[in-house]
Amino acid sequence: MRHATLAIILFAAGLSGGQALADQPRFIDAHVHYSHDAWDRLPPEAAIRILRDAGLAQVFVSSSSDEGTQRLYQAAPDLIVPVLRPYRNRGELSTWFRDPTAAEHVEARLKQYRYAGIGEFHIYGADADGPVMRRLVQLAKEYKLFLHAHGDAEAVRRLFAQDPEARILWAHAGFVPPAEVRAMLAAYPTLWADLAFRNDHAADGRVDPAWRALFEAYPDRFMAGTDTFTPERWYYIGEHARWTRAWLADLPGPLAENIAWRNAATLARWQATP
Amino acid sequence: MKVLALALLALFVAHPARAIDAAEREAILLHGPWPPEATPDPSNRASGDPAAIALGQRLFFDVRLSRDLDRACASCHLPAQAYADGRPRGEGLRPLDRNTIALANLGGRRWYGWDGRSDSLWAQSLHPIVDERELAASGTLLRDRLEREHDAVFGPADDDEIFLVDIAKALAAWQETLVTPRSAFDDYRDALEAGDAAGMAAYPVAARRGLSLFVGRGQCATCHFGPSFSNGEFDSVGINYFLGPDGVDRGRHGGIAALLASPFNLLGRHNDDSARTTAAPTTHVALLHRNWGEFRVPSLRGVKATAPYMHDGSLATLAEVARHYSEIDLDRLHQDGQLTLQPLHLTEAEIADLVAFLETL
Numbered sequence: 001m002r003h004a005t006l007a008i009i010l011f012a013a014g015l016s017g018g019q020a021l022a023d024q025p026r027f028i029d030a031h032v033h034y035s036h037d038a039w040d041r042l043p044p045e046a047a048i049r050i051l052r053d054a055g056l057a058q059v060f061v062s063s064s065s066d067e068g069t070q071r072l073y074q075a076a077p078d079l080i081v082p083v084l085r086p087y088r089n090r091g092e093l094s095t096w097f098r099d100p101t102a103a104e105h106v107e108a109r110l111k112q113y114r115y116a117g118i119g120e121f122h123i124y125g126a127d128a129d130g131p132v133m134r135r136l137v138q139l140a141k142e143y144k145l146f147l148h149a150h151g152d153a154e155a156v157r158r159l160f161a162q163d164p165e166a167r168i169l170w171a172h173a174g175f176v177p178p179a180e181v182r183a184m185l186a187a188y189p190t191l192w193a194d195l196a197f198r199n200d201h202a203a204d205g206r207v208d209p210a211w212r213a214l215f216e217a218y219p220d221r222f223m224a225g226t227d228t229f230t231p232e233r234w235y236y237i238g239e240h241a242r243w244t245r246a247w248l249a250d251l252p253g254p255l256a257e258n259i260a261w262r263n264a265a266t267l268a269r270w271q272a273t274p
Numbered sequence: 275m276k277v278l279a280l281a282l283l284a285l286f287v288a289h290p291a292r293a294i295d296a297a298e299r300e301a302i303l304l305h306g307p308w309p310p311e312a313t314p315d316p317s318n319r320a321s322g323d324p325a326a327i328a329l330g331q332r333l334f335f336d337v338r339l340s341r342d343l344d345r346a347c348a349s350c351h352l353p354a355q356a357y358a359d360g361r362p363r364g365e366g367l368r369p370l371d372r373n374t375i376a377l378a379n380l381g382g383r384r385w386y387g388w389d390g391r392s393d394s395l396w397a398q399s400l401h402p403i404v405d406e407r408e409l410a411a412s413g414t415l416l417r418d419r420l421e422r423e424h425d426a427v428f429g430p431a432d433d434d435e436i437f438l439v440d441i442a443k444a445l446a447a448w449q450e451t452l453v454t455p456r457s458a459f460d461d462y463r464d465a466l467e468a469g470d471a472a473g474m475a476a477y478p479v480a481a482r483r484g485l486s487l488f489v490g491r492g493q494c495a496t497c498h499f500g501p502s503f504s505n506g507e508f509d510s511v512g513i514n515y516f517l518g519p520d521g522v523d524r525g526r527h528g529g530i531a532a533l534l535a536s537p538f539n540l541l542g543r544h545n546d547d548s549a550r551t552t553a554a555p556t557t558h559v560a561l562l563h564r565n566w567g568e569f570r571v572p573s574l575r576g577v578k579a580t581a582p583y584m585h586d587g588s589l590a591t592l593a594e595v596a597r598h599y600s601e602i603d604l605d606r607l608h609q610d611g612q613l614t615l616q617p618l619h620l621t622e623a624e625i626a627d628l629v630a631f632l633e634t635l
Contacts (some may be wrong), residue, residue: 037605041516041519046520090605091605093604093605094604197563197564197608198563199560199562199563199564203560227563227608229605229608230567230605230606231516232514232515232516232522232566232567233566233567235521235522235524236527236563236566239527239566240563243561
């Protein structure tokens with residue numbers, strides 16, 4: 001099974017860049033932004049073409065502002081899973097949690113559009129207990145949404161303290177070593193982790209032993225993503241998908257499928273219509 | 275004890291810019307001495323060989339290296355402009371994507387080119403010869419034109435590829451001899467090391483203030499360190515890397531991919547280092563997500579003469595470079611990938627000081 005998957009990957013890698021790659025292993029990219037500085041360079045049609053060329057089944061998109069996510073969703077509702085970012089522009093990354101209007105903005109958007117989650121937001125330490133962050137946790141509970149949190153373990157613990165039943169996607173698995181990720185996953189059954197912008201779990205199509213053990217211990221908790229934090233990184237989405245499929249082929253089929261798409265689909269519980 | 279006190283006093287009063295504490299002194303001294311001792315490149319049997327150096331120098335200016343006999347290396351690497359060309363981006367047979375990199379202090383580097391696609395100076399020297407946008411020649415073509423000169427230095431080549439590599443090795447052997455001269459900064463640095471108050475006092479006050487910024491609050495020396503003012507690696511510093519309307523310059527990511535696919539890397543048959551110790555970095559280089567859009571941390575030696583700046587020549591002056599870093603857009607850097615670069619909000623006077631310092635290199 002693994003060899004068959006690898007053969008498909010190698011075949012696909014030989015295709016021209018613009019060719020549709022529908023026969024590639026199913027993959028959901030759980031970490032994409034389509035922020036204001038990407039819109040002129042990459043209109044929605046061009047952005048969607050990049051996602052489809054990468055053979056992605058679905059894409060979690062959060063943007064600064066949310067207008068970007070809505071533009072993409074309108075262009076490809078079958079592909080885009082909208083996630084609501086509290087930032088109205090990317091400059092709010094380190095200030096939003098002190099700004100009450102950020103929570104008001106999220107609340108207003110939730111009334112207007114449908115989302116699978118709230119995030120990705122950046123939050124560290126005790127800032128997670130501030131009133132703006134607390135309001136987002138409440139809204140996530142009320143609307144049954146996951147929280148996509150980019151922060152340290154302390155912030156994640158504080159979010160769970162506010163709502164022990166919260167469903168949290170830990171962006172970049174906190175950029176902490178696998179042992180610390182393991183401890184967090186053990187402590188919080190509704191914590192998932194994306195592996196965006198990390199390289200330590202795999203190289204040259206082979207999974208690191210410590211990460212392999214972690215994936216096997218928590219097969220339902222991991223997913224992959226690109227993180228298009230600048231518009232230029234949209235052109236990395238296809239390369240990232242190839243890289244990810246290569247190391248997924250080093251895992252047993254069911255586990256690879258979980259990380260490739262099933263865990264993301266489970267977390268999102270996304271339905272386009274009420 | 276009395277001598278030490280006098281020496282410290284001399285340090286504090288010798289220069290009106292400000293006093294130097296032990297940490298700053300140490301940071302400054304790390305940027306020398308200069309020039310470095312020349313050491314041959316084990317991967318290049320022509321390195322240090324006078325006949326090969328002479329051949330390389332001649333060939334650098336020789337249009338026979340181009341397919342159409344109309345261009346030479348020196349058509350873009352102009353001797354009067356520090357072997358750069360003064361343009362934002364190079365102009366070969368067709369427009370190029372990046373700024374023409376100046377040629378000096380090239381010996382002993384680990385990677386070459388804005389994206390580090392070469393692990394030796396000779397491999398980097400080969401690229402423009404065969405690139406269809408630059409000289410558009412080939413090993414076969416060069417062999418037809420240069421066999422006599424080549425054989426006089428290297429002896430007969432077994433095949434055209436070896437011939438091409440030999441020519442590149444001669445070019446590299448000559449380029450290794452291009453070393454920027456001692457600068458006003460070097461005089462200051464050595465005076466500081468020697469405790470020579472009079473020597474230190476000769477360094478311009480504004481440059482001294484700029485140097486303090488460079489090794490201190492600016493954290494410039496985190497990447498631009500050592501005698502060559504570069505860590506020799508690659509980074510993303512917030513510069514746009516789109517190419518045209520529908521593409522990007524992959525930077526270091528593309529460079530690593532090209533390096534590993536190249537028959538001319540140090541893992542291949544053309545490496546003259548039988549022990550292969552020179553190939554260790556290539557063996558271990560890994561392709562990382564962060565490499566996408568990273569470019570060389572350039573040496574700052576002789577930087578005054580190499581405008582415009584950055585991989586795409588998008589900043590015309592050193593003052594523009596200083597302003598770019600001073601007001602750097604953190605949104606263009608990954609939150610967890612880049613901790614050194616922070617907006618400094620320098621005053622215009624501080625920017626002028628920083629430029630004054632850079633111009634003394």
